[in-house]
Amino acid sequence: MKPISLTRYLIQEQHAGRINADLRLLIEVVARACKTISIAVGKGALGGVLGDAGTPGAQSMNIQGEAQKKLDVLSNDILLEANAWGGHLAGLASEEMDHSQPIPDAFQRGNYLLLFDPLDGSSNIDVNISVGTIFSVLRCPDGVTQPGDEHFLQPGTAQVAAGYTTYGPSTMLVLTVGHGTHAFTLDREIGSFVMTARDIRIPEETKEFAINMSNQRHWEPPMQRYVGDLLAGKEGPRGKDFNMRWVASMVADVHRILTRGGVFFYPIDAKCRDKGGKLRLMYEANPMSFIVEQAGGAASTGRQRMLEVTPTGLHQRVPVMLGSRKEVEEAVRYHAEHG
Ligand code: AHM
Ligand code: MG
Numbered sequence: 001m002k003p004i005s006l007t008r009y010l011i012q013e014q015h016a017g018r019i020n021a022d023l024r025l026l027i028e029v030v031a032r033a034c035k036t037i038s039i040a041v042g043k044g045a046l047g048g049v050l051g052d053a054g055t056p057g058a059q060s061m062n063i064q065g066e067a068q069k070k071l072d073v074l075s076n077d078i079l080l081e082a083n084a085w086g087g088h089l090a091g092l093a094s095e096e097m098d099h100s101q102p103i104p105d106a107f108q109r110g111n112y113l114l115l116f117d118p119l120d121g122s123s124n125i126d127v128n129i130s131v132g133t134i135f136s137v138l139r140c141p142d143g144v145t146q147p148g149d150e151h152f153l154q155p156g157t158a159q160v161a162a163g164y165t166t167y168g169p170s171t172m173l174v175l176t177v178g179h180g181t182h183a184f185t186l187d188r189e190i191g192s193f194v195m196t197a198r199d200i201r202i203p204e205e206t207k208e209f210a211i212n213m214s215n216q217r218h219w220e221p222p223m224q225r226y227v228g229d230l231l232a233g234k235e236g237p238r239g240k241d242f243n244m245r246w247v248a249s250m251v252a253d254v255h256r257i258l259t260r261g262g263v264f265f266y267p268i269d270a271k272c273r274d275k276g277g278k279l280r281l282m283y284e285a286n287p288m289s290f291i292v293e294q295a296g297g298a299a300s301t302g303r304q305r306m307l308e309v310t311p312t313g314l315h316q317r318v319p320v321m322l323g324s325r326k327e328v329e330e331a332v333r334y335h336a337e338h339g
Contacts, residue, residue, distance in 0.1 A: 003194045003195055003196065004194070004195050005184075005192050005193065005194055005195070006027075006028070006031055006173065006175075006184045006192065006193035006194070006195070007028065007192070009182065009184075009195055010024040010027060010028065011024065013177060013179070018177060018178070018179050019160075019161075019177050022087075022088045022110050022111065022112065023088070023112065023137065023160060023161060023177070025086065025087075025088055026083075026086060026088040026089065026110070026112055026114070026137065026161075027137075027161060027163070027175065027177075029082050029083055029086040029088070030079070030082075030083070030114070030116075030135055030163070031165075031173055031193055032082060033078050033079045033081075033082035033083065033133075034133050034165040034171075034173060035171075035186065035191065035193075036078050036082070037074075037075045037078055037079075037118070037119070037133060037165070037167070038165070038167050038171040038186060040071065040074055040075070040078070041071060041119075041125070041131060041167040042167070042171075044128065049070050049071050049074060050069075050070065050071070050125060050126050051069065051070055051126065052068070052069060052070065053068040053069060053070045053072065053073045054068070060073065062095070062096045062097075063096075063097065063098040063315055068096065068122075069119070069122045069125050069126075071119050071122065071125050071131075072096055072118060072119050072122050073096070075118035075119040075133065076094055076096040076097070076118040076119075078118075079092075079094070079116055079118050079133070080092065080094070080101075083114055084103060084104065084107055085107045085108075086110070087107070087108035087109070087110055088110035088111075088112055089103050089109070089110050089112050089113065089114055090102065090103060090109050090110060090111060090112065090113060090140035090144065090145065090147050091103060091113050091114075091140065091146075091147035091151070091152070092113070092114050092115070092116075093113070093114075093115045093116075093149070093152050093282065093283075093314055094115070094116055094117070094118060094283070095116070095117040095118070095120075095280055095283040095284075095315070096117075096118055099148075099149055099314070100113075100147065100148065100149050100151075100152055100314065102145075102146045102147055102148075109145065110140075111139060111140050112137055112138065112139060112140060112160070113137070113138040113139070113140050113147060113151065113152055114135060114136075114137055115135065115136045115137075115138070115152060115282050115283055115287075116133060116134060116135040116136070116283060117133065117134040117135075117280070117283040117284055118133055119131055119132070119133060120132050120133065120134050120164075120249060120250055120251050120284065121247070121248060121249025121250060121251060121252065123248065124247070124248060124249050129247065129248075129249065129252070130166055130167060130168035130169075130247065130249050130251065130252040130255075131166075131167055131249055131251065131252075132164050132165055132166040132167060132249060132250075132251025132252065132255075133164060133165045133167075133251075134162075134163075134164045134250070134251060134283060134284055134287050134288065135162065135163055135164070135287060136156075136159050136161075136162045136282065136283070136286055136287040136290070137159060137160050137161040137162065138152065138154050138158055138159060138160065139158070139160060149314045152282065152311075152314055153310075153311040153312065153313070153314070154311065155286075155307060155308055155309060155310055155311065156281075156285075156286035156287075156289055156290060156306060156307030156308070156309065157307045157308060159178075159286060159287065159290050159307075160177065160178065161175070161176065161177045161178070162175075162176055162286070162287035162288075162290040162291055163175040163176065163287070163291065164251045164254070164255075164287065164288070164291070165251075166249075166251045166252060166255050168252060168255075170185050170186065171185070171186035171188075172184065172185050172186065172196070172255070173186070173193050174200075174255065174258065174291060175291075176290055176291050176294040176295075178290075178294065179294075180198070180199040180200075180294055180295075181199070181200045181258065181291050181292075181294040181295040182195060182197065182198050182199065182200065183195070183196055183197035183200060183258070184196065200258050200259075200295045201295060201296045202257060202258060202261055202292065202295045202296050202297040202323060202324055202325070203260070203261035203324055204296070204324055204325045204326045205261070205324055205326045205327065206261040206262045206263060206323065206324035206327050207240055207241065207242050207243060208242065208243045208244070208245060208260075208261065208262040208263075209227075209230055209242055209243075209244055209245075209262065209263045209264075209265065209327070210244070210245050210246050210247075210253045210256075210257070210262060210263065210264045210265065210323075211227065211244070211246060211264075211265040211266075211267075212246055212248065212266070213227075213244070213246070215267075215269040215271070218269035218270035218271060219267050219268070219269050220267065220268055220338075221338055222302070222334045222335045222337065222338040223265070223267045223268075223302075223331075223334075223335075225334055225338075226330070226331050226334040227265075230242040245262070250264070250266075250279065250284055250288065254288050254291070254292070254322070254323075257292070257297070257322075257323040257324070258291070258292070258295055258297075261323070261324045262323050262324060262327075263321065263322070263323035263324055263327040263328060263331065264320070264321070264322050264323050265320065265321045265331070266278050266279045266319065266320045267302065267319045267320075267321070268319045272317065275317045276316065276317045276318060276319075277301075277317040277318045277319040277320065278317060279317060279318065279320045280315060280316065280317055280318075281306075281309060281311055281316045281317065281318045282311060282314060282315070282316065284320075285299070285306055285309075285318050285320050286306065286307065286309075288320075288322060289306040289307050289322055290307065292322045292323065293307065296325065297322060297323050297324060297325055297328070298322065298323070298324075298325040298328035298329060299320070299321070299322035299323075299328065300321050300322070300328055300331075300332050301318050301319050301320070301321070302319050302321055302331065302332060302335040303332075303335055303336075306318070306320070306322070
């Protein structure tokens with residue numbers, strides 16, 4: 001079969017009545033912005049884009065109190081600029097911005113809301129390890145022309161599209177519009193995303209898990225017991241040996257899971273307990289959970305299906321467990337036993 005471009009795939013989805021022209025064009029704009037980010041990431045030190053944002057002694061921080069990298073700021077600007085005038089959005093929200101932004105009066109407005117983590121895994125930028133962009137698309141509530149933060153607080157089940165781009169050895173865009181999860185590889189010579197995996201299926205079972213093990217002593221008891229049983233291997237209650245991988249870029253870890261199965265965890269630990277977790281519901285957990293569910297996997301907080309969490313804040317954090325369905329269910333079972 002001749003490979004098809006992202007553009008052609010989106011047109012086919014539109015003709016099949018699964019997306020409208022506005023959503024198609026919105027996704028095209030996001031994909032174009034990701035190509036620009038890919039070029040900036042790819043230049044690395046040659047582009048003068050590595051290192052921290054701000055000035056020495058006056059490090060730039062985001063709303064989460066995290067130090068921003070130059071590429072965090074640049075990627076945010078690229079996505080904002082590209083999407084502001086597209087005509088398909090009513091508003092945008094970013095992990096790097098305190099509040100959402102309605103589309104200015106000077107531009108044509110549309111009916112969608114876009115949320116993004118412009119450069120996830122940015123602690124990996126300076127060491128040349130994969131980073132990525134994650135995005136989520138919601139509908140703007142009827143009758144709202146100037147959306148505020150509260151209009152973005154919709155559960156993950158309300159997403160109409162979600163995707164991520166991973167800037168690794170190759171740049172890949174993984175997308176769902178609610179009809180399966182598909183992957184597109186950037187053909188750098190022709191400058192277009194080409195479908196390289198249709199209808200990805202995550203194996204239901206796995207022998208590979210991803211977690212930051214250095215936090216082990218800070219986890220809650222069910223997580224301690226669950227991972228303890230994985231580490232016990234063949235001799236333990238699980239009766240099989242598990243392998244571990246941790247890139248510390250969620251996009252790269254999730255991408256591996258979509259490719260060959262596995263489970264990803266960022267549980268609550270003593271360091272992030274007050275905040276509710278480390279990863280963000282609206283920019284990371286929800287879009288990734290939609291993508292994973294559409295590929296036959298599962299995603300949970302440990303106590304609730306991720307996509308059914310009612311958001312209470314734009315930058316809300318949650319514990320995350322997602323990937324191979326049966327293994328996520330196993331981890332959830334450990335949590336249920338602890339109440
Ligand atoms: P970021 O959005 O500030 O880059 O943080 C999110 C990242 C995830 O990509 C990754 O899974 C996690 O933080 C890594 O955390 P740790 O450094 O604790 O291993
Ligand atoms: Mg992030």
